[in-house]
Amino acid sequence: MTDTNTLEAEHRAETGKSYNRRLRRNDQVPVVVYGGGKDPQNYSLVQNKVFHYFEDKNNLTNIVTLKCGDQEEKVVIREIHRHPSKTFLLHIDFQRVDENKAMKFLVPFNFVGGKDSPAVKVGGGLLSHKMLGVPVKCLAKDLPENISVDLSNMEKEMSVHLSDIKVPEGVEIISLKRGKSGDLAVVIAS
Secondary structure: OOOOOEEEEEEOOOOOHHHHHHHHHOOEEEEEEEEOOEEEEEEEEEHHHHHHHOOOHHHHOOOEEEEEOOEEEEEEEEEEEEOOOOOOEEEEEEEEOOOOOOEEEEEEEEEEOOOOOHHHHOOOOOEEEOOOEEEEEEOHHHOOOOEEEEOOOOOOOOEEEHHHOOOOOOOEEHHHHHHHHHOOEEEEEO
């Protein structure tokens, strides 16, 4: 049985623009895995499987097990290159996960209760989302799928800042280290 966060990869020895084009014509996506104190490794993934895997936005912050033969590496996405007009992936960059070292991740927000907030229901105002996600620092085991932001108590002319958001234990919002200048507005009710 394969884990839902496991992607089957093939090692590729060749690199370069023409080789990558051949891979894409054969429904493959070129992939590079780097970091973790090791040399970068080149792989390819099946286009259809990896495209459908990353359609679920929660999978963008998951730790993925990249399996190539009998070798497995835990990785996270650093960058996905998509075709500008067609529905396929051009290239993916992964970074190796070190289980014992805190890493930086971009975690999306999950906004709840916005329609029920007094600012919208009573005041007829609008909620303006200033941020859709936030860079955090944590161990891989503590990485949340998303960070929930409750907007149900927002009044007119109120705002929710990064310091108002509860994050899981072991997760640290990076910009809050800068003090007041890093305490950015996430949502503003106008």
